[in-house]
Amino acid sequence: MKGIPPVPEGECSLIEEIKGRFSSRDSGVLVGIGDDASMLSTPGSPLLVTTDAMVEGVHFDLSIMTPFQVGYKLAVSNISDIHAMGGRPAWAQLALSVDSGRAEGFVDGFFDGLKDALDRYGVVLTGGDLTGSRGVISVSLSLLGLSGERVFKRNGANPGDWIYLTGPLGEPSIGFYLLKRLGLPVAFERGERLELEGETVWMEHLIRRFVLPELPDAPVQYGDRITSMIDISDGLSLDLWRICHQSGVGATLIEDDLPITPQMKMAAEQTGIELLGHILGGGEDYQLLFTSPEDIPDFYRIGRITSDGFLILRKTGREEKLPLRGYQHLVSV
Amino acid sequence: MKGIPPVPEGECSLIEEIKGRFSSRDSGVLVGIGDDASMLSTPGSPLLVTTDAMVEGVHFDLSIMTPFQVGYKLAVSNISDIHAMGGRPAWAQLALSVDSGRAEGFVDGFFDGLKDALDRYGVVLTGGDLTGSRGVISVSLSLLGLSGERVFKRNGANPGDWIYLTGPLGEPSIGFYLLKRLGLPVAFERGERLELEGETVWMEHLIRRFVLPELPDAPVQYGDRITSMIDISDGLSLDLWRICHQSGVGATLIEDDLPITPQMKMAAEQTGIELLGHILGGGEDYQLLFTSPEDIPDFYRIGRITSDGFLILRKTGREEKLPLRGYQHLVSV
Known part of the structure; x- marks a missing residue:
C-alpha cells in the first residue's frame, strides 16, 4: 500500500x-x-x-x-x-x-x-x-x-407609465405545446432537426424557443427613465400583476399592441391554437417587462399603467378584466 | 370592481x-x-x-x-x-x-x-x-x-501536524439509529419527550443531537496556527480523507484518543452497537476537524498527519487501514 x-x-x-x-x-x-x-x-x-x-x-x-x-x-x-x-x-x-x-x-x-x-x-x-x-x-x-449603476425593482411603476416588452411573448409556450404533441426530445444542441413531413422551420423555431431560450438585452442604457422591471417567467398576466401589486397601481394592456411573430401566426393557422392565452399566461418567456413615463424606442409598447383596475383592451374595443392565469406553483397541481 | x-x-x-x-x-x-x-x-x-x-x-x-x-x-x-x-x-x-x-x-x-x-x-x-x-x-x-481575518481551507495540512476535533463524533449517528428503532418523530422543539419506560435521558440526548444539532465554536482565535479545517458532515473517515487528498498527505488516527461520551457508552451497553463505526462513518456530526503543528488546548487531539498512508492505530496496538466508509451520495443507493 x-x-x-x-x-x-x-x-x-x-x-x-x-x-x-x-x-x-x-x-x-x-x-x-x-x-x-x-x-x-x-x-x-x-x-x-x-x-x-x-x-x-x-x-x-x-x-x-x-x-x-x-x-x-x-x-x-x-x-x-x-x-x-x-x-x-x-x-x-x-x-x-x-x-x-x-x-x-x-x-x-x-x-x-x-x-x-x-x-x-x-x-x-x-x-x-x-x-x-x-x-x-x-x-x-x-x-x-x-448590481449595475441603477437597480430596477418591481415597485416603481406610476399611473401614466407605458408598459414595454423586450420581445414577443408566447413562443416558448406554443413551442412547449408542439413539443408535447411531438412527444420526443429534439437535441438541437447536437444539430438534430425535426424529422417531420413538410415545412417545419416555424415549428423548430418555436420548440427551440422553449428548450433553449435566448435572453434579450436589458434596457439598462435607459437608466432612470425606467420605473420598474421584471422578467416574464410565469406569464405576462401574473408578472404584470406583480409589478402592479408592488407598485400599488393598475394596468391596461392593449391586445392590438401585443407582438405576434410569423411563426406564432403559422402555429395558429396550422394547429388552431388561440394565441392570446399563450401570450398572457404561457410563461417561460424570459423577456423583460418594464415601465417608463417616456417614449422608449426599440421596444414593444403594449399598454399603460393606471391608478386602478387590471384590464385588457380587446380588439373588439371592449375593456375586459385581465385574468391572472400565469403559472403559479403550490396551487393545486 | x-x-x-x-x-x-x-x-x-x-x-x-x-x-x-x-x-x-x-x-x-x-x-x-x-x-x-x-x-x-x-x-x-x-x-x-x-x-x-x-x-x-x-x-x-x-x-x-x-x-x-x-x-x-x-x-x-x-x-x-x-x-x-x-x-x-x-x-x-x-x-x-x-x-x-x-x-x-x-x-x-x-x-x-x-x-x-x-x-x-x-x-x-x-x-x-x-x-x-x-x-x-x-x-x-x-x-x-x-470571510474572517483568516480563511481555513482543506489543503494546508502538513506531515507532523496534529489532528484535532471540536467535539465528540458519533452521537447523531447513534441518535439516528435509536430514532429509526423508535419509529416516531419527537418534537423536542415543542417540549415533547420520549414516552418510554425506564431511564431515557441518554437516549433523548442522542436523538436530539441528530434532529437538532448544535454547532461548536470554530477555533478562529488560533488563526495562523491552524493549517486546515473541514466540518464533519459525511463521517470522520471521508472528511479526513478530503483533507489528506487536498493537502497531499496521509494520516493516522489513534482509536484510544477518539472521545466517547457517557451517553454513547450507555447506548453501547444497552443496545450492543459498535461505537467505532458510528464515530468513523456516521456523519452529520457538524463538528470541526482541524490540523495544527502546535499544541491547541481545549480541543480533542485524535491523531497525526503523516506523509503517507491512511491508518488507525487500534486499541490492540496494531495499525490498520482506515476504511472510507463515510456517507457518499450518488454511490449506489
Whole structure:
C-alpha cells in the first residue's frame, strides 16, 4: 500500500470531474469548487442573489427534453432574474439531486448544458451539492450577480407609465405545446432537426424557443427613465400583476399592441391554437417587462399603467378584466 | 370592481407570508424577498458561499422527523460549512419543492425550524424559489457568509501536524439509529419527550443531537496556527480523507484518543452497537476537524498527519487501514 486511497466513486469523483470542467480563473473566485464553501472577491458594488429550482415532472420532462436543455434552462432562468434587476451575473451555486441509477444518463448532458449557458453569459460555477434522490430529479441554482449603476425593482411603476416588452411573448409556450404533441426530445444542441413531413422551420423555431431560450438585452442604457422591471417567467398576466401589486397601481394592456411573430401566426393557422392565452399566461418567456413615463424606442409598447383596475383592451374595443392565469406553483397541481 | 386582484393563492400568498415572518432590517439587505433578485450590501471582505440540499427519503424521513427539524438541519448544515472556513454566515437563499397536497402540513413547521436556526446564527433569509413537486419533497439552501481575518481551507495540512476535533463524533449517528428503532418523530422543539419506560435521558440526548444539532465554536482565535479545517458532515473517515487528498498527505488516527461520551457508552451497553463505526462513518456530526503543528488546548487531539498512508492505530496496538466508509451520495443507493 502506497499513499492514501484514491478518489472514491460517486460524489467525490464527480466533484473532481466538475472541478476540471468548470475553470474559474480570473473571475473573482478565490477558493472554488471542492472546499466547505467557495470564496469570492466582490468589487464593492452591492450583490444580487436569486434562486430557481426545476423539478422533474413539474418543470421538465425527460421524455421531451434532453438533460442538456434542462441544465441550459436552469441557468438561463436565473440569469434572466439578474438581468431584470439591471445586474451582471457572475457566480452560480448548484444543488442537484438524482437517483444513482439515472445519474449516468443525466449528469453529463446536464452539466454540458449548464456550462454552455453559464459561459455564454459570463457566469462561473463556484460550488454546490450533489446528492441522491428517490425517483425525482431536482435541480436548483443560486446565482450571484453584481448590481449595475441603477437597480430596477418591481415597485416603481406610476399611473401614466407605458408598459414595454423586450420581445414577443408566447413562443416558448406554443413551442412547449408542439413539443408535447411531438412527444420526443429534439437535441438541437447536437444539430438534430425535426424529422417531420413538410415545412417545419416555424415549428423548430418555436420548440427551440422553449428548450433553449435566448435572453434579450436589458434596457439598462435607459437608466432612470425606467420605473420598474421584471422578467416574464410565469406569464405576462401574473408578472404584470406583480409589478402592479408592488407598485400599488393598475394596468391596461392593449391586445392590438401585443407582438405576434410569423411563426406564432403559422402555429395558429396550422394547429388552431388561440394565441392570446399563450401570450398572457404561457410563461417561460424570459423577456423583460418594464415601465417608463417616456417614449422608449426599440421596444414593444403594449399598454399603460393606471391608478386602478387590471384590464385588457380587446380588439373588439371592449375593456375586459385581465385574468391572472400565469403559472403559479403550490396551487393545486 | 375596485383595484387590482388580490394576492393569488399558492406561491404568491406564501411569499407574502414569508416576507412578513423573515424580517431583514439592519442586515445589509437592500432589496429583500419578493423581487427578481435580492440585493445585498457587502462590506468589502470576500464572500463565502455554500449550498446544501436535503431530499425526502435520502436525507430525511417525515415518519421520524418533524418539518421543523428538517428546516433546522438544513440551515445548520450550511452554517457549519461557513464556520469551517472561519467565516460569519449572513444571508440565505432557499429552494423548496413540495407537492401541493402536502404543502400545508410541511411548510409552516419547516419555516419555523429554518428561522429558528437562521436567527440563532444571525442569518437572514433573502429569497428563493417555492415550487411544486411530484411526491418527493426537496429543499436546498445556499448560504452567503463574510470571510474572517483568516480563511481555513482543506489543503494546508502538513506531515507532523496534529489532528484535532471540536467535539465528540458519533452521537447523531447513534441518535439516528435509536430514532429509526423508535419509529416516531419527537418534537423536542415543542417540549415533547420520549414516552418510554425506564431511564431515557441518554437516549433523548442522542436523538436530539441528530434532529437538532448544535454547532461548536470554530477555533478562529488560533488563526495562523491552524493549517486546515473541514466540518464533519459525511463521517470522520471521508472528511479526513478530503483533507489528506487536498493537502497531499496521509494520516493516522489513534482509536484510544477518539472521545466517547457517557451517553454513547450507555447506548453501547444497552443496545450492543459498535461505537467505532458510528464515530468513523456516521456523519452529520457538524463538528470541526482541524490540523495544527502546535499544541491547541481545549480541543480533542485524535491523531497525526503523516506523509503517507491512511491508518488507525487500534486499541490492540496494531495499525490498520482506515476504511472510507463515510456517507457518499450518488454511490449506489
